[in-house]
Amino acid sequence: MRQKFRGSVPGTRWRYPRPRADGNLNLSTDFNFDRPHATHLVETRQALLREILPACVQAQGLRTVLDAGCGVGYFSAFLRDMGFEVSAFDARSQNIEEARRRHPGIRFNIADMEDPALQKLGQFDLVLCFGLVYHLENPMRAFRNLRALTGKLLLVESVAIPEQKPALYLRDEPEIEDQGVHSFAAYPSEGALHKMAYRSGFPYVARFASLPDHEDFRSAFGRRRFRTMLAASMTPLGAPHFVPVEEPHNPPDPWMTDPTGVTKMFRRFGKFMEKPWQEKLTAMWRRYGPG
Ligand SMILES: C[S@@+](CC[C@H](N)C(=O)[O-])C[C@H]1O[C@@H](n2cnc3c(N)ncnc32)[C@H](O)[C@@H]1O
Structure with a gap:
């Protein structure tokens, strides 16, 4: 029998069952994506992209973009407004319907990040995979898909468990529209993200020299940093925005x-x-x- 989710969701200040959109919050939508904590996280990540993407476009000639796990399309619309040719997908039909309604010019698809059939979407110069990898049952399968879909550059933003080893942590998740589709996910450590990027076939993997200006990307008194970002590329990545990382190796005998x-x-x-x-x-x- 499926277990009822108990606990809090990283990055949110409230516990589940979630409060509904109501007069107090003055929201005209019932989507979690539109709540203040979520839009704040979107804005701070977009500010960083605004800073680094022009240099990536110049160095790698990026034109087409795939927004993986697009939700209702905040990043898809942002990338379109930056001049990219954007396609996007999400596993949830209600998110895709809403994304199509909000942004009629963008190609939105319903697809599962873990499904090998996803590779039929083709190849894109840039793949953006934000807020998705840690919601999956099988993140390595997702990385294999991401490698196949990426022509030049992959940018990943994810929650990372505070563990030095390349490890996955199995965690229950609530069944709501901005979480995983299985109510159960394998949360990666930062080392696991780096290892999966290398093992899926990217020759160059780097961490970001600076992270978004948001509390989730900082450690604080009594709390470790729980979000991170990485870049994986088919060509070398360097300063000033990226710091190359090596593939983490396993201890000789754990x-x-x-x-x-x-x-x-x-x-x-x-x-x-x-x-x-x-x-x-x-x-x-x-x-x-x-x-
Ligand atoms: C936390 S939201 C991230 C939205 C947006 N990318 C962002 O970073 O703000 C996670 C999104 O991934 C979608 N998702 C969850 N599991 C998925 C899967 N297996 N394949 C594709 N999308 C998935 C959810 O429906 C949700 O829209």
Whole structure:
């Protein structure tokens, strides 16, 4: 039997069942995409794209774009307004109907990111996959599709679990229009995103030199950063917007134990030293602070 979702959704301040659009919020729509927390996240990511895309267009000659997991089309319309020839898809028919109603000139399709038949859509110079990878049961299958669909450049924005290893974390999700379609998803770590990008066949993978100006992309006191972005490309990516990353490699023997505890102590110390100062202080507060 399917389990009822309990818990909070990353990036939202409220818990489920969600409040409906009502007089208090003064919303004329019942779509989560139009709620203030969602549009704020859209605007800050669009501001970053406005900064970096002109240089990408110049370096790679980008003209056609695919917006994967487009929702009701915020990014599709934004990219069209930047001058790209835009196609888009989403697995939910109600999102696509609404996207078509809002933006009649754009080609919107109903399609599943995990379905190999998706590759029939063809190839696009730029593929934008924002807010989708962590909603999937099988993110690696999605990356294989993304590789097949990408002619030149793929940009991914995703929630990333705070884990150094290339790992996936299985998580329940609520059944609403801006979440996954299976009520269950494999959330990747940042290392997992990098590894899947390399293993799906992209020769160049990079992280963003700067991230959107939004709290989800920053760590704070008592909370780790939970969103990230990556670029995967068929040609080299470089400064000033991208920082190349290497493919993460697996530890030689994750099953090995250390009865003396010495290796573990050194490993923990090494990890602690790698953290930024803010995270070091948070970790010390958690360990030695009151309570
Ligand atoms: C969090 S919203 C992201 C919307 C938009 N891309 C953004 O970043 O603001 C996730 C979207 O992915 C869609 N989605 C979920 N699972 C999908 C799948 N397997 N294939 C295609 N779209 C999917 C949802 O219907 C929803 O519209």
